[in-house]
Amino acid sequence: MxxxxxxxxxxxxxxxxxxxxxxxxxxxxxxxxxxxxxxxxxxxxxxxxxxxxxxxxxxxxxxxxxxxxxxxxxxxxxxxxxxxxxxxxxxxxxxxxxxxxxxxxxxxxxxxxxxxxxxSPQPDMLLEGKVEMLGKESIHAIVLGVFSVAIMSEDIREKFKFKRKGDGGKFVSRSDKQHVIKRGSMIRFYVKRVDTEMNCHITGSLIPPHTGCMWWLSIHDPEYASEINSGRRMSRDIEMKVEQNEQEHRALNNEDSVVKSARPHKSRKRSVDER
Structure with a gap:
């Protein structure tokens, strides 16, 4: 990536x-x-x-x-x-x-x-993410299981038509009905903006070329197909490392919360009664 x-x-x-x-x-x-x-x-x-x-x-x-x-x-x-x-x-x-x-x-x-x-996402980059939620006005995805992406309707190609069928609806290409974006789809998108104050919240776009459903691109886009074949092993290793560190990070936070909850708290009512 x-x-x-x-x-x-x-x-x-x-x-x-x-x-x-x-x-x-x-x-x-x-x-x-x-x-x-x-x-x-x-x-x-x-x-x-x-x-x-x-x-x-x-x-x-x-x-x-x-x-x-x-x-x-x-x-x-x-x-x-x-x-x-x-x-x-x-x-x-x-x-x-x-x-x-x-x-x-x-x-x-x-x-x-x-x-x-x-x-370190930057404008003009091409990134991949998993669709978590979508509607007629927007597509919301997540990158590396952590970072949120929003693609608004004005940034979705006109050839995609939203159909409210199945699990929350889906976007279907008018030129090729096999090109479908729905919940759970892996998509490739163009980065428009990155908000670092919101922990790298990304605003994306599906208008530039070589963007859309990754499964469809892997078959119909030769440039993308060769790119993912060369980088597939490395991306798997990275995903495993990120997932492992995310688990360790959760464990660290849980450990800190357990320590805080274990601290003794004096009862105000008891102290008044003792007086």
Whole structure:
């Protein structure tokens, strides 16, 4: 899919000292909290991530490659002594480089190298989605099971005629009755606008060429047929990864809600009676 892209990023993830025993899990949890929401810093929505925590050795090797001299002042030596968090990673003992921040809550920053899968739809792109609801005035679809799309009547080709039959009706092409768009159909559409404030809500169009029901296009549109054959395996892998991260994101939210509900609440009535 055209809107999907992979990006490499160097990030500093701030972790609470209470999670110092399992830094890797704490870092993954922090990044997972950003899943499926638009982030300006990434210029898109984070769908999946793979993280490597950078050790002192990684950072020193990088400096050596760049030709920089490694200089240790007294403060750096003190920081290194204060933050010796050793952990076995792939059979090796690695020192995580982290600095304690001054303030009321002493979070420490962990440098990481992340591979990010981002969804960044832009106007003039061609995307695919599944029709969830439709009527005479509009078609509403969903992309990657997460992002909503609205295609209004003025953006639907005139050759499509709406017939109110079956499960909620359907759009049937006047030129080819086999070209049908109904609830559950996979469609290919043109992106007109993207509203990032509504978590990448997309306004689409079915007027440009190479748009419509994907099943029909795969048979009657040679350009599209060759395109999907070359990218089918990759899209399946991406869908599986997105679905897996969506499940983890739901589990994270459920875990947080359980923790909140488990907190004790004082009864106002009881406190009055005790007085």
């Amino acid at each position: 055209e809107a999907l892209r992979e990006a490499k990023a160097r990030l500093t993830v701030y972790v609470h000292p209470s999670n110092a025993a399992d830094v890797r899990r704490a870092v993954a949890r922090q990044l997972s909290a950003l899943l499926f929401s638009y982030e300006d810093r990434f210029d898109g929505v984070l769908l999946a991530h793979e993280v490597k925590i950078l050790s002192e050795k990684d950072l020193k090797d990088e400096k050596a490659v760049k030709g920089e001299k490694s200089v240790k002042d007294e403060k750096a030596v003190e920081d290194e002594k204060a933050v010796k968090d050793k952990k076995a990673v792939e059979g090796e003992k690695v020192k995580f480089r982290a600095k304690i921040l001054n303030g009321l809550v002493p979070y420490f920053g962990v440098p990481v190298e992340a591979t990010l899968l981002l969804f």
